[in-house]
Amino acid sequence: MSEKISPVRMCIVCKSRLSQESLYRFQVKDGVLKPFDKNGRSFYICKICIDGNQHKLIKTLNSRYGLNLSYVSADSEILKEILLNG
Ligand SMILES: [Zn+2]
Known part of the structure; x- marks a missing residue:
């Protein structure tokens, strides 16, 4: 009864x-x-994707949300920052 069930997201x-x-x-x-x-x-991104090779991450975000993020600019730093603070 007291078992904690964490919701699963993709x-x-x-x-x-x-x-x-x-x-x-x-x-x-x-x-x-x-x-x-x-x-x-909102959407979810796992720790592995944020921490790992960001090419795929940036590419996915750009195509899915029409963004113009670049992994050589500060955009990937935003992700790291969120990762550290969030
Ligand atoms: Zn992932």
Whole structure:
């Protein structure tokens, strides 16, 4: 009865189904990638995708959300920052 069940969500990059705890929640607002602020639509990215090769991550975000992120600019730093603070 007291068993804790963590909801399962899918990482949009690698399509892995993981417990919500091992995923980071983001949103795109006005074309900008942000941590989810509990308003509007959101999506999940797993720790492995954020920490690992970001080419696929950036590519997925760009094509899916019409963004123009670049992994050589500060955009990937945003992800790292979220990872550290969130
Ligand atoms: Zn992933």
